[in-house]
Amino acid sequence: MKCLQCGRVFRRPSQLKIHQRVHTGERPYKCQQCGKGFSRPSQLKIHQRVHTGERPSKCQQCGKGFSRSESLKIHQRVHTGEQPYKCQHCGKGFKQSGNLKIHQRTHTGEQPIKCLQCGKVFSQQASLKIHQRTHTGERPYKCQQCGKVFSQPSNLKIHQRTHTGERPYKCQQCGKGFCRSVNLKEHQRIHTGERPYKCQQCGKGFSQSGNLKEHQRIHTGERPYKCQQCGKGFKHSGNLKIHQHIHTGERPYKCQLCGKGFSRAGNLEVHQRTHTGEQPYKCLQCGKVFSHPSNLKIHQRIHTGERPYKCQQCGKGFRRSVNLKEHQRIHTGERPYKCQQCGKGFIQSGNLKKHQRIHT
Secondary structure, eight states: OBOTTTOOBOSSHHHHHHHHHHHHOOOOEEOTTTOOEESSHHHHHHHHHHHHOOOOEEOTTTOOEESSHHHHHHHHHHHHOOOOEEOTTTOOEESSHHHHHHHHHHHHOOOOEEOTTTOOEESSHHHHHHHHHHHHOOOOEEOTTTOOEESSHHHHHHHHHHHHOOOOEEOTTTOOEESSHHHHHHHHHHHHOOOOEEOTTTOOEESSHHHHHHHHHHHHOOOOEEOTTTOOEESSHHHHHHHHHHHHOOOOEEOTTTOOEESSHHHHHHHHHHHHOOOOEEOTTTOOEESSHHHHHHHHHHHHOOOOEEOTTTOOEESSHHHHHHHHHHHHOOOOEEOTTTOOEESSHHHHHHHHHHHO
16 A cells, blocks of 8 residues: 555555545544644553553663653663664764754754744754743742742752752862862863963963953953942952942951951951961062062062052152052142141151151
8 A cells, every 4th residue: 555645655554544644634533631633542542641640661670650662761771871873973872863863963063943032043942942031031940948040950950059068070189179060170270270261462361261351351441340329330240249338338247356347358368367467478589478468569579679650740660559649749749647736737647647746
């Protein structure tokens, strides 16, 4: 028996009749619960298990049930490790033919799945589904501990590690652990010295793309993070957050020894050294030690002779910006430090202090 439309041959008329429904679109077997139609009664029977929850095909190894014998066969490959579908390009194996088809798009570059809202294309339907959540705002994956929601289950899994403390990605060189593999990869560049992200303007290299992006703002002058209260702009979101403490008066970082508060964690850390006496930054030329790296940097200019802060009026150079500021008062005549007893003004606070001894 031969199909007149496609030429396919069958042994029995009943088989030809079922096949012809492929061409006619006829689906005479209807589901009473949802109305979905099928060309074969066996297909309807399998479909009805969606409604009844029946899973007659059981895995002998783990007990998992399936509504179709084909699904059980695919599942059993989890236990056997069988991957019968091989990629002709790279040899990678897959348990399902559909997964092989999706994988082959990495070689062909094919991206047949298109977002109707923005036109972005994808190689698989699942990627489109996740992408569409950027348009709908849907975040169906919720953290049971803090209520935070995510658009992807993988992002929820990574987030949950903040609660469990799990850091499964370990650095083989120093043992440090990370929540995400990408963070481990970035960290490893500390050991290798690799800086793959290069600034096209000055050639400086960075281990992370985000650091390069922030650095480029030095050249562009871009300050995308704006304070809503005073309009001041910042290159980094963290700097804006710290700046906002000026308006709120918030000093969330407290010293446990004296109770003094700070707007930055770094300032608290430096302050604590006044209690501990710790001076971890050492000059390699003379051995002098400092509690803060910036103080070491300024000190090293004694040895190098560097004076980066130049007076625009007379050309005199200074090691510290504060010294330049004081010097400029010679040109402007500004004397901001006033004696409360006689009204005499001084360029430097130290000079005022010396003067006050006349009165005492």
